[in-house]
Amino acid sequence: MTTTSAPDDRPSVAMSDEAYGTLRASTALWAGTSVLITNRRGQVLVQRVSYRPTRLLPGGAVDKSEPPAKGAGRELKEELGVTATITRGLAVDWVSPTGRKTPPALKFPGEILHVFDGGVWDDDQIAAIRPAPGEIDDIEFVEPADLPAVMAPDDARRALSALRARINGAGPVFLEDGLPIAPTVLDRVGVLRTARARHHLSFHATSVPANLPVRQSWVWAFAPDGRVLVLLGPDTGGAVLPGGKPEPEDGGDPVATAVRETREEAAADLAGARYLGYLSDPDVPCARVRYAAALTRLDAAHVDPATGRTYVRILATPEQALEFFDWGPSAAQEQLTAAHQARVLLGIPKAAHQPVTEITDQISW
Structure with missing residues (x-):
């Protein structure tokens, strides 16, 4: 032959x-x-x-x-x-x-x-x-x-x-x-090449005690398809949820902090914020509060005035988002459960399993 x-x-x-x-x-x-x-x-x-x-x-x-x-x-x-x-x-x-x-x-x-x-x-x-x-x-x-x-x-x-x-x-x-x-965007940015944010803190699905100052306000920002907004550092690949530290202009309102920080970091607008709970820090007596909210708009990305960086913005399922952090299995699962409960109350469906999506252009919902 x-x-x-x-x-x-x-x-x-x-x-x-x-x-x-x-x-x-x-x-x-x-x-x-x-x-x-x-x-x-x-x-x-x-x-x-x-x-x-x-x-x-x-x-x-x-x-x-x-x-x-x-x-x-x-x-x-x-x-x-x-x-x-x-x-x-x-x-x-x-x-x-x-x-x-x-x-x-x-x-x-x-x-x-x-x-x-x-x-x-x-x-x-x-x-x-x-x-x-x-x-x-x-x-x-x-x-x-x-x-x-x-x-x-x-x-x-x-x-x-x-x-x-x-x-x-x-x-x-x-x-x-x-x-x-x-x-993919995860490869290009180099997700996981630097140490993940490690917060092995207890999560409490209750109101913040009166004697604990709020030092941080983060938000699970849900798009209409059930995915959440995650911000990736362009220089480190490190991931954060939108949010940050309270400032005087927030008037002591953690929701105002979450809304302002999300606008500054991600050029994004929120609606319908719902309280999830707080994390207690044994080393620094304070509360780190967590919210869920609906994303209503994403403008073109801009420089975060607090860090001088322009974050890479992705939409990921809540389960995918957890992979970018080291919160400890218990606290991570408790936050995930609370976020999904709030998602239901916001009238947002559970996200189908799918690849992450980078958001570069303006989007309104």
Whole structure:
């Protein structure tokens, strides 16, 4: 038999099956698989292995004729002693021959590496991990921003790209040496490359006690489709909800603070603010109040007078928004529940799962 569709050859040139097979074998790549697992705080599971100084996601080489997803499940069993069915892909990375630092003797030809979603593990699942003796020294959960400090550069890029893809929810992304070929706004801004805002404070769905001064007023600002406004720092990728510190012109009204700060930071207008509760700070006796409100208008983005930055504005589901913060599982879930209850009272539907959207133009509702 002959084959006429040979890579790097003119279509008119016929090749024997043997020649075509030899040509394709000469361009063969390795195949690998890995699994992204997080805990309830959004930290990433990495392994300390006996054969490398840097941390790795669970995973390894795909066996001959083995589907990558089954390989991912096999590696979890072999390395962590955990049985899991892997069905959701997050990323496919083309690792170039120069994209990974390897000893010359390996003659590394490049690799196609699949990253799968292992999900969010609770305390019981984590307690069931049994690292493989002699191969896996230990496991740890690492803040996303700390991955570049503990992983090889290409591994950290790939893990962060896969994590952003999971949050974005648009399906698997294609990477080249760990970087997406079609970056989303989360990639472009570099979400999770710097430490997330950490506020492990108790949430109280009650009125602020008279003896506690209000030091902060933030708002879950809902668009008509049920998504909320999140502001991303253009220089850090750090995320905040609209809001800020009270000023004298607010007249001691936390709602006025939320409305003013949302206008200054996001060029956005609010309506129908509803009180959710407050966070108590044991180190600084004060209340950090939380509201929900309906977005009515977004003007063109402008410089925030308080920070001198022009925030990148995105709409995200409330569940996606939580991924950008480290509020602790309990307080985060309590705030989320309160925000959804207020959303219902505002007559706004629950957002469908969808990719985040950057808002650059003026919008009115």
